[in-house]
Amino acid sequence: MASAGIVLWLLTMVCVSGQNVLNPSVKLDCNKESLGQYGQPSVVECMIMTSRVVNDLTVETIVWKKNGSEVLLVHYNIRKSSPGYSFAEPSWNSKSLNVSLLIANTSVTDHGNYSCMVITDSGSYTSSASLRVTAKYNTPSIHTTTANVTPNSKVTLTCRSEGGYPKGRLGWFVGANAQEDASAETVARVLENGLFSLSTELTLSQGWDSSKYTCVVFNVSGGKDDEASLMIPKMTHLAEQGRDPEVKGLDVPTKVVAPVVVIGSLIVGLLLYLTLKRKHCKREQVPRPGTDPEQGCPREHLLVIPECQETKA
Structure with missing residues (x-):
């Protein structure tokens, strides 16, 4: 029986393919790349396009797959879907031409390639699409390893930002001219939810003479998600006065x-x-x-x- 079912399915596909050749006025058009925000609903757009020759089209079967795994199946009156997947059109029926896929709560695992196959009474059509999931990084936080800074001390600044996707990077901008320090490297760590946590360190050498340090978090496209700054008095100016600098925002007991x-x-x-x-x-x-x-x-x-x-x- 199983073999007979497979043979019948293949014969049906051959007949449908022949109908598809005879009806070039119908096609399946999918958006090649759709964008999805982490934690928000996302839509992979696909539409059945018809010409004026085809006035009445009936959809018999729809199969949505994500990276080769089936996530939504409709065959006549039978509908089967994985949790969180459905049609973007709430009142979808066999006469609807909008076959877009809705993802209720987008996660990192939804990032990837999708394919849609549609079988109608006028032919079968297949198209592919992709969903690119993004998540904005949180505002960076800056910490220092030294609370009481002296002219002869070395200070290490640590910047952290997390909650973003895909993997981004952190950059240090030093001084009034805001030139990026290329020596600082970004360390990325994957969290349990698939998002990234970024960190970077900047060591100030002895005799540093700059007052503003800005940490910027960049997304995978190179755009700036957010930034944070730390003010430190200039070392040479404080050395002339015989005073130690006070790092703004830090609890220094010597005060x-x-x-x-x-x-x-x-x-x-x-x-x-x-x-x-x-x-x-x-x-x-x-x-x-x-x-x-x-x-x-x-x-x-x-x-x-x-x-x-x-x-x-």
Whole structure:
């Protein structure tokens, strides 16, 4: 029975092919490349084109395949499809000429080549198409390995961006002229969902003298998806002033430690001054020898030193 079915199918295809030759006014036209956004619905467009000679066309069979695997099949009143695949026209029927394929939630696995075969009462037609899936990369983030930067230190800047597809690249632009540093390389890693995570590092050599560092993420077509910048004071200017640069956006503990040390020193000095002043100005009793006129014997008179009086400085 299986062999008889295959033979019958082949005979049908031969007859249909002959009809196709006799009816060149009907053709299947597919968009060679369709674009799909990750996480959004995508459509692989295909239309049955007819001339005025063919007024009434009936679609009997449609077979959609993705990379050789069947994703949608319609044979008369029987319809079978893989999850997430359907006709782009919700009210599709055998008289509809729009046979486009709808992908409900586009993922990385939907990227690839598609083929569509249509059998009508006027002939059979086959065409191919492709879907190119893209995903925009997130805004890059910049981190530095050194929080307290000194004129003699080496600083490494790390830039990361993820969530994009296909694989893109990161670029560093240094200085006011925004010239790209070609020495930085991009490292790409594939995430579980098929999207890419990109990272790159830029090491600032000793004596660097540039204030703005911009990291740009480029998509596979070379277009810019997004960028981020980091401001660092110029090293030569800070070295002349004898100060360390403060990296904008970073939590540097030395910003707090220095004022606390100065205020603490002032408090200790003030307490020491008040202690010495109190000892010096304390009332003192000094014995002084004398003579008692009645008894004729010496006695001690108390010499009282008055309290110190405050004087204005």
